[in-house]
Amino acid sequence: VPKKDSMGMDYIPVYADDTGSGVAVSPEMIQTMGIRTSPAETRDFSRVLRAFGTVETNERLENVTVSRLEGWIENLAVNAEGDTVRPGSLLYRIYSPDLIAAQKDYLNSFKIGNEARIASVRQRLRSLGMQNAAIDRLTETRQVIERVPVYAEAGGTVAELQVRNGDYVKPGTPILRLQSYADVWVIASVPESDLPLVQAGMPAELDFPSAPDAPGKGQVDYIYPTIDPKTRTADVRIEVDNVSGYLRPGAYADIRLNIGGRPRLSVPSEAILLGSEGARVVIAEGNGRFSGRAVQTGTSANGRTEILSGLESGDMVVASGQFLLDSEANLKEGLAKLEAPDASAASPETPL
Structure with a gap:
């Protein structure tokens, strides 16, 4: 009659395997304990990762x-x-005594006819900020331009205007900042555990509640190297075409990434036992024999966990009932250590 524990439940008889480490269980007990095995096999790990983010300006533009x-x-x-600026359009004119003096020097060099001097003074005009269009006009008309025009080198929307008419400026004084919204970034927060599956160039599907007609596709452009210690997430930058202008910075985005598509050696996630020494599984060796084995795990998806080392394809692991088997194997190992003679034990002749 099986013994009972302090709560009145029957002990399950499990026998030590004399052939080596592990335990041996009779077929009747395997059925009673509900032991279920599953092979380690290569499976497709593709799944959809949901993330959330916000629209931000593209700093490259x-x-x-x-x-x-x-x-x-x-x-x-x-x-x-908010004013719109087209490439090549006039931004402002500037009155500069230094630039007027440089223009006069440039025109005088034509009278001398020294080509080297002409090229040198022309380069000086460029370094002072006079654009090629204005220099070409000066060359053609041979007349000093007192209010030198400055044209936009790129198009966009005025995001910041830092001067007004009549302001005095010096070299390095910010005038204005233009921002193009033809492309925008969506910054998504991705859990730390899923980061190894996200790669630059990966397509992304997006949904914008505030802009349902906005483009629904983008591409992962950059994965930031830092992780937020509070949320355990990292930022992933997705580049999105916004020629239509529907997307505005700050807008909320719902993101879907199809990740982890490559085949991986894996076992059912419930087969993994986690302890102080790391992850392990219980191997079904056949004929009712079971033993524990340490494994190195990777990512988890769709109820399965990737095995990086410790198993080969076809190895049978216990997916149900493994806790009882593992505890029994550990008990056997502990008893074996207790029964082993201690070579360093003190003899009666050993001085205290």
Whole structure:
């Protein structure tokens, strides 16, 4: 009659395997304990990862205009943030005594006819901030331009305007910042455990509640190298076409990534036993014999866990009832250590 524990439940008889480490269980007990085995096999780990994020400006499409010389701003063509600027359009004119002197020197070099000097003074005009269009006009008309025009080198929307008509500027003074919204970034928060499955260039499906007509596709552009210690998530940058202009910075985005598509050696996740020494599984060796084995695990998806080392394809692992088997194997190992003679035990002759 099986013994009973303190709560009145029957002990399950499990026998030590004399052939080595592990335990041996009779077929009747295997059925009673509900032991179920499953092979380690290569499976497709593809799944859909849901993430959430916000729309942000594409910093690559930002253009900052700064002054290269001393002078006074006149005829400012943009008046406020939000104004649209086209490439090549007039931004402002500047009155600069230094630039006027350089233009006179340039025209004098033509009278001398020294080509080397002409090229040198032309380069000086460029370094002072005079653009090629204005230099070409000066070359053609041979007349000093007192209010030198400054044209936009890139198009976009005025995101920041830092001067007004009549302002005095010096070299390095910020004038305005242009931002193009033809492309935007969506910054998604991805759990730390899923980061190894996300790769640059991966397609992303997006849904914007505030802009249902916006493009629903993007591409992973960059995975940030840091993890937020509070949320255990990392930022993933997705580039999205926004020529239509539907997307605005700050808008909420629902993101879906199809990740982990490559085949991986895996076992059912419930077969993994986690302890102080790491992950392990219980191997079904056949003929009712079972033994524990340490494994190194990878990612988990669809109820399965990737095995990086410790198992080969076809190895049978216990997916149900393994806790009883593992505890019995550990008990046998502990008893064996207790029964082993201790070579260092003190003899009666050993001095205290």
